[in-house]
Amino acid sequence: MPATGRGLPIRKWLDEGLCTACRSCEIACAFHHTSAFAPSESSLRILRDMNTCEVTIELYRSCDGCLEETGGPLCIEFCARDVLRPELLRLVSDAENGH
Amino acid sequence: MIMRDPGKKPRGWVGTILRADLTRRKTTTELLGRYYQENGVGGRGIGQIVMFEEVEPASDALGPENKVILGAGPLVGTLAPTCGRMSVETKNPLTGGLTSSNMGGHIAAEMKYAGFDAIVVEGVASEPSVLVIRDGVASIESMPELWGKTTFQTEEALHARLGGSGWRVASIGPAGENLVRGACLIGERGRAAGRGGSGAVLGSKKLKAIAVRGSGRVQVAHPAEFLREVRECWAKIDRSGKVAGLRIGGTHWASGAGGDQGLRSQAVRNYRDEFWPAEKTERIRQPVFRDMFEVRRLACFNCPIYCSHFYRVSSGRYAGTACEGIQTNTIRAFGSNLDIDEPSAIVAAQELCSQLGIDVDMAAATVAWAFELYERGILDTSDTAGLELRWGNHEPVPVLLTQIAYREGLGALLADGVKRAAQVLGRGSERYAMHVKGADLNEQGMRWNKAWAFGIVTSSRGGGHLDGAPQTGFWHIPAELGVEKFGVPSAGDPAAYADNAPLVVWYEDYKAAIDALGACYFTSYWEDVELLSQHDYARLFSLATGEEMDGDGLMAVGRRIQETAKAFNTLHAGFTRQDDFPPRRLLEEPALSGAYQGEKLDPVMWNSMLDAYYEAHGWDKSTGLQTRECLVRLGLEGIARKLAEHGALW
Numbered sequence: 001m002p003a004t005g006r007g008l009p010i011r012k013w014l015d016e017g018l019c020t021a022c023r024s025c026e027i028a029c030a031f032h033h034t035s036a037f038a039p040s041e042s043s044l045r046i047l048r049d050m051n052t053c054e055v056t057i058e059l060y061r062s063c064d065g066c067l068e069e070t071g072g073p074l075c076i077e078f079c080a081r082d083v084l085r086p087e088l089l090r091l092v093s094d095a096e097n098g099h
Numbered sequence: 100m101i102m103r104d105p106g107k108k109p110r111g112w113v114g115t116i117l118r119a120d121l122t123r124r125k126t127t128t129e130l131l132g133r134y135y136q137e138n139g140v141g142g143r144g145i146g147q148i149v150m151f152e153e154v155e156p157a158s159d160a161l162g163p164e165n166k167v168i169l170g171a172g173p174l175v176g177t178l179a180p181t182c183g184r185m186s187v188e189t190k191n192p193l194t195g196g197l198t199s200s201n202m203g204g205h206i207a208a209e210m211k212y213a214g215f216d217a218i219v220v221e222g223v224a225s226e227p228s229v230l231v232i233r234d235g236v237a238s239i240e241s242m243p244e245l246w247g248k249t250t251f252q253t254e255e256a257l258h259a260r261l262g263g264s265g266w267r268v269a270s271i272g273p274a275g276e277n278l279v280r281g282a283c284l285i286g287e288r289g290r291a292a293g294r295g296g297s298g299a300v301l302g303s304k305k306l307k308a309i310a311v312r313g314s315g316r317v318q319v320a321h322p323a324e325f326l327r328e329v330r331e332c333w334a335k336i337d338r339s340g341k342v343a344g345l346r347i348g349g350t351h352w353a354s355g356a357g358g359d360q361g362l363r364s365q366a367v368r369n370y371r372d373e374f375w376p377a378e379k380t381e382r383i384r385q386p387v388f389r390d391m392f393e394v395r396r397l398a399c400f401n402c403p404i405y406c407s408h409f410y411r412v413s414s415g416r417y418a419g420t421a422c423e424g425i426q427t428n429t430i431r432a433f434g435s436n437l438d439i440d441e442p443s444a445i446v447a448a449q450e451l452c453s454q455l456g457i458d459v460d461m462a463a464a465t466v467a468w469a470f471e472l473y474e475r476g477i478l479d480t481s482d483t484a485g486l487e488l489r490w491g492n493h494e495p496v497p498v499l500l501t502q503i504a505y506r507e508g509l510g511a512l513l514a515d516g517v518k519r520a521a522q523v524l525g526r527g528s529e530r531y532a533m534h535v536k537g538a539d540l541n542e543q544g545m546r547w548n549k550a551w552a553f554g555i556v557t558s559s560r561g562g563g564h565l566d567g568a569p570q571t572g573f574w575h576i577p578a579e580l581g582v583e584k585f586g587v588p589s590a591g592d593p594a595a596y597a598d599n600a601p602l603v604v605w606y607e608d609y610k611a612a613i614d615a616l617g618a619c620y621f622t623s624y625w626e627d628v629e630l631l632s633q634h635d636y637a638r639l640f641s642l643a644t645g646e647e648m649d650g651d652g653l654m655a656v657g658r659r660i661q662e663t664a665k666a667f668n669t670l671h672a673g674f675t676r677q678d679d680f681p682p683r684r685l686l687e688e689p690a691l692s693g694a695y696q697g698e699k700l701d702p703v704m705w706n707s708m709l710d711a712y713y714e715a716h717g718w719d720k721s722t723g724l725q726t727r728e729c730l731v732r733l734g735l736e737g738i739a740r741k742l743a744e745h746g747a748l749w
Contacts, residue, residue, distance in 0.1 A: 020402075023400060027176075031326065036322070037318075038317070040315075078178065078333070
């Protein structure tokens with residue numbers, strides 16, 4: 001299900017320094033939903049504060065945990081930082097379980 | 100490349116070019132047709148075609164006839180790794196030739212999501228303006244209140260006015276407004292289309308910034324296969340030892356990488372030497388910066404390398420300084436080449452260049468030239484308004500950078516680059532002006548690594564390592580690998596002169612093709628021959644666009660780009676063989692100390708390399724001019740015709 005009109009985020013997480021704000025997860029997620037690359041249709045949004053350099057990860061209701069992806073959630077697969085993947089997985093799993 | 104079914108919707112490309120006519124205050128769109136797709140592919144390729152065909156040779160780089168082309172190639176915005184580069188083409192106010200510069204960050208992908216593969220900026224606005232683009236709609240909006248602001252302030256003001264940080268902004272600073280010939284375009288505070296003076300050209304057009312927001316899609320022709328290929332590329336990147344190094348320190352790792360013996364030489368004191376003592380090198384190495392200043396790692400759009408570091412200085416003279424974008428060129432520019440080993444001063448100089456919108460390489464060469472003239476007594480305190488430009492003294496650097504940006508004091512002289520500055524000043528200062536074709540120089544290891552130097556000097560943008568200059572000599576790759584990858588057994592030998600020409604030409608073609616696609620060199624053979632080859636990139640292109648192309652075809656795209664740049668330079672700047680020589684200092688003054696003491700470039704061998712280089716391109720050896728045969732072979736009859744009309748075809 002595309003995330004168009006995605007509403008308010010169901011999870012927000014202020015990252016302490018692991019995320020590089022590359023947004024690969026964002027477009028990988030959009031690809032899962034649409035077979036195209038469109039951040040506006042992603043269930044994730046990565047926001048960087050240009051002054052403080054803080055990064056916020058937002059998760060939207062359209063996240064389905066990539067249940068039909070054989071390799072697991074695409075956002076995790078295309079996260080370049082080993083240290084961040086477990087955190088992302090926790091975020092996505094929470095959403096999948098409806099928490 | 101075989102174009103099939105011209106009526107179908109574009110894939111990879113989004114299919115539209117935006118034209119912003121500042122004089123008429125009007126924006127129009129046109130379809131990105133087969134002509135551009137076939138001949139230019141994207142990014143730099145399309146930008147150069149527009150520049151060659153639409154800007155006449157007599158045009159002033161800072162006049163209304165010049166244009167600036169922003170390009171986002173067919174892979175930009177997709178999940179192909181690092182494909183978020185924006186290409187910037189314009190007539191270079193330093194060289195009079197073509198410049199192709201390149202910026203990371205997120206703005207190129209945003210251009211695609213907003214519906215544009217390329218933006219052509221032309222004319223001159225009647226007052227300071229911003230090009231605002233949202234989802235296929237563009238407007239030129241007067242914002243005189245932004246004139247005079249730094250790039251950081253400009254971005255902040257535009258975010259406040261337009262509605263948040265989802266807007267991607269590229270802007271010029273005071274240097275661009277004041278037509279500093281090395282002024283650049285700064286994106287998202289820490290990304291620069293550094294080389295080539297695009298900031299000055301935009302300043303002459305009174306275009307302060309471009310702000311983009313898009314919510315559209317980039318579609319690919321074969322989604323499942325594309326994803327599979329992306330996974331293959333991702334795996335190669337993860338396996339690369341070079342990438343592991345870049346992930347830790349960016350290219351900053353190269354500063355001091357040669358150990359105590361200085362085996363990886365640097366420009367030292369305006370290139371008078373190439374060795375910097377270990378006690379100084381140790382103070383500016385990346386781990387020092389990490390421990391003292393690092394706030395977090397950052398990446399450009401969809402980049403698994405995250406080579407960028409956000410630094411903040413929390414104490415001392417430069418407390419409060421905070422910026423991104425420090426790589427090895429910054430360390431050389433404000434470190435070894437000025438003999439400065441104070442890390443916080445280097446961070447401060449980088450931040451100031453980003454705020455003011457000055458190319459770090461241009462700043463480096465001009466400031467180092469001024470320092471050397473002062474040390475030699477050619478300049479004194481009456482010229483510098485009391486500034487003591489002594490090697491190692493970091494205090495005058497921020498003052499000089501600011502003077503350059505505002506064309507005040509000594510900065511008024513330096514703002515036009517070292518070539519023009521030396522011509523104006525005289526007093527024998529030309530000897531110390533480090534430039535190629537008028538483009539200021541800030542490079543490592545040019546005396547000992549011959550292929551590297553050759554690629555820098557023959558670069559179509561005037562002088563720089565981002566065209567043909569190979570790094571294979573730094574890595575000492577084995578002969579058999581050199582043969583396998585490039586057909587050049589000596590590719591790993593920095594001292595070799597023989598066979599450098601085909602190696603440089605190979606990299607010219609390959610890197611120009613990468614510029615057309617919109618990828619970053621850091622995932623390519625430029626960093627590691629285990630990374631993405633021309634065949635990998637061609638597969639990504641074919642699966643994204645649905646147009647079949649193999650690795651050889653992609654290399655031919657790169658060659659056409661090189662030949663287009665060469666023809667532009669011949670017509671606009673009149674470059675000849677004489678312009679393909681390095682600065683005299685590198686030919687005549689040997690390195691003073693360190694592992695390469697006594698090393699310099701040999702003019703006789705340089706001539707031999709040039710012969711081989713022209714031969715590899717199919718150019719005339721005596722003049723360096725292109726021949727009809729070399730152009731027709733590449734399908735560039737139109738370029739041959741225009742050169743012939745101007746009597747510039749051999």
